[in-house]
Amino acid sequence: MSSPNPPNQPPQKRQPLTGGKLVIGTVALSLAVFMNVLDSSIANVSIPAISGDLGVSPQQGTWVITSFAVANAISVPLTGWLTQRFGQVKLFITSIILFVLSSMLCGLAPSMEVLIAARVLQGAVAGPMIPLSQALLLSSYTPAKSGMALAFWGMTTLVAPIMGPLLGGYISDNYTWPWIFYINIPIGAFAAWATWSIYHKRETAVRKLPIDKLGLALLVIWVGSLQIMLDKGKELDWFNSTEVVILAVIAVVAFIYFVIWELGDDHPVVDLSLFKGRSFSGGVVAISVGYGLFFGSLVILPLWLQTQIGYTATLAGIVMAPVGIFAILLSPIIGKILPKVDARWVASVAFVIFAIVFFLRAQFTENVDTMTLMIPTVIQGAAMAMFFIPLTSIILSGQPPEKMPAAAGLSNFVRIMFGGIGTSVTSTFWERRTALHHSQLTEFSGSHSPAFTEAVHNLTAQGMPEPAAWATVDRLMTVKASTMGATDIFWISAIMFLGLISLVWLTKPSRSSVPADAGGAH
Known part of the structure; x- marks a missing residue:
């Protein structure tokens, strides 16, 4: 070897x-x-x-x-x-x-x-x-x-x-x-x-470069602090927690020192000079923000179905599963046509389809049926097939062979980080929008509200004790508020996907022409 x-x-x-x-x-x-x-x-x-x-x-x-x-x-x-x-x-x-x-x-x-x-x-x-x-x-x-x-x-x-x-x-x-x-x-x-x-006979050449110990230590500190903050932020009530504030300060300070050190070091542990390339930086930001929006919905949608709409884990999984249909069917087709067209057009179509998918989800109500849930999920598969492939092609196009592993590693790193950020931000935003909508709905409840009084009366007429009737109505308001919070996220995501199209067109014209020796490290 x-x-x-x-x-x-x-x-x-x-x-x-x-x-x-x-x-x-x-x-x-x-x-x-x-x-x-x-x-x-x-x-x-x-x-x-x-x-x-x-x-x-x-x-x-x-x-x-x-x-x-x-x-x-x-x-x-x-x-x-x-x-x-x-x-x-x-x-x-x-x-x-x-x-x-x-x-x-x-x-x-x-x-x-x-x-x-x-x-x-x-x-x-x-x-x-x-x-x-x-x-x-x-x-x-x-x-x-x-x-x-x-x-x-x-x-x-x-x-x-x-x-x-x-x-x-x-x-x-x-x-x-x-x-x-x-x-x-x-x-x-x-x-x-x-x-x-x-x-085994296609090994790349090696160079015994010195270990960038300080760069590696700073990377561990800021990434570790940021990841723990993202994972525990919601549980600890974000910046109302001293622990989260300390983690945020450590992450920011270590990140700033990390960037300064890596840009000045002769053998950086992470090659940040890649961001000088227009196609790399624009492509990485577009794929990372898009992935964060997609991944956030991947967490929220099944959680909403299970905790609010009454779906089991298996049924929620069945609703999400069709996303792979078009993704698998279209990926080879996209791969075949990509060398013949500008990858920016394909990526733009992907963002438009994503926007349509999230606009459709923004119409969901608490009474949504399974078929209505699955239609946007099926369509989303087409967007995913046109999302990863062309943007990866844009990011890696024009990179010399010796830069390919570093470019692939750095772009995947940023994408993964944005996936975590998207999950944390989306779940927190959903929780807070749900609380806001619930408080607004409760303003119209109580004995002064004819609709509320009628709902309680109908439930008690069916033999339900009054406290249980009140609890039932409150549960219905909670489901309504949670649904409204989720659709708020879908509306915002749709608009942001349309906005990402501008980032795609900041990159250079690109067709899928990555060098055959892509991935060599020398």
């Missing part, structure tokens, strides 16, 4: 793969990504089972999610630097193997402390996997077919977040929670073996 090129010589140009090797390589890389993305969401619905089995509260159980997210967020932007030190193929396979081993440790954990430690390891080693899978996949295809390569890659990242909660809930209900981690073992073993078989 050593590099085939001396450290001070340029690497040999790697030829695209063909035939069976191309198919197996694509499947192996996609499975590794699927396993990685799946694990970031599969534990969410299993927290009650895990915390109950290990004898801790559900609030403590959420550290199973937080610990993975913090470690993963820190390691993703290190991909470019790690690739230059160890080689692309070696780092990718090592990441898969360590991910499988840490998954075993998670399943075998006898206590919450051990499980959290294993999840930290799992998140840390998972970081390079997604950006390196992009780079390896692009190096396997000709430049003309790079859009198709990104389409195959995109399908796994679209389906995995949807499959995670469904699979996690099914395993927790029918088996035991350790199996949400054990399922990674056969997937990871095959992905590692197949990747080694196909790519």
Whole structure:
């Protein structure tokens, strides 16, 4: 697994793969990504089972999610630097193997402390996997077919977040929670073996760069502080909590020092100079904000269905699942046409469709039927197919091969961070808008309100005690207020998606023409 090129010589140009090797390589890389993305969401619905089995509260159980997210967020932007030190193929396979081993440790954990430690390891080693899978996949295809390569890659990242909660809930209900981690073992073993078989002779050159210790320490401090603040902010009532204020101050100060240090260091641990490129910076902001809006709705919608509308977890999952239909069907088509059109047009259409989807959701009421719920979800799949692929193409287009892993790692890092920010902001905004609408609705309740009096009278006439009738009416107002809070979010998201189109057109004209040697690190 050593590099085939001396450290001070340029690497040999790697030829695209063909035939069976191309198919197996694509499947192996996609499975590794699927396993990685799946694990970031599969534990969410299993927290009650895990915390109950290990004898801790559900609030403590959420550290199973937080610990993975913090470690993963820190390691993703290190991909470019790690690739230059160890080689692309070696780092990718090592990441898969360590991910499988840490998954075993998670399943075998006898206590919450051990499980959290294993999840930290799992998140840390998972970081390079997604950006390196992009780079390896692009190096396997000709430049003309790079859009198709990104389409195959995109399908796994679209389906995995949807499959995670469904699979996690099914395993927790029918088996035991350790199996949400054990399922990674056969997937990871095959992905590692197949990747080694196909790519071991395509290793990139390495350079023994000095370790940017201060940059790495600052990265750990500000990302860790920000992630913990985002995960615990709602629970601690945000800036009314001293702990959140301290975390915010640490994150801001460490971030400022981090940027100053990295821009001035000869061998930065994160290459921030990439943001000087118009296509990179515009594409990263567009894909990250769009992903944050999408991910926020991915959390709010099933939560609203389960807590307010009376859907079970399984039914909520069924409502969300059709998003993968158009995403899977259209991704190869988008990948095929992308080299022939300006990627900015495709991305713009995606944002328009997203806006339509959220405008449709903004019409939801508490009496919405399942078919009405599913129509926007199905349409959203088309937007997702035209979202990830062209914007990834814009971000990576024009990057020299040696910059590709760093560009993929940094763009994925920012996108993941915005996913966390979107989740926290959306859930907090939903809670506060719900409280506001509820207080406004209660102004029209009480004995002075004819509608309220009539509703209570009708319930008591059916044999319900008056206190129970009051509670029932209050519950109806709560559902109404929660629905109004959710539709407020959908309206705002729709408008923001339309606004993101302007960012897309700040980038340079782009067709999918990523270099065949994309992903080399030298």
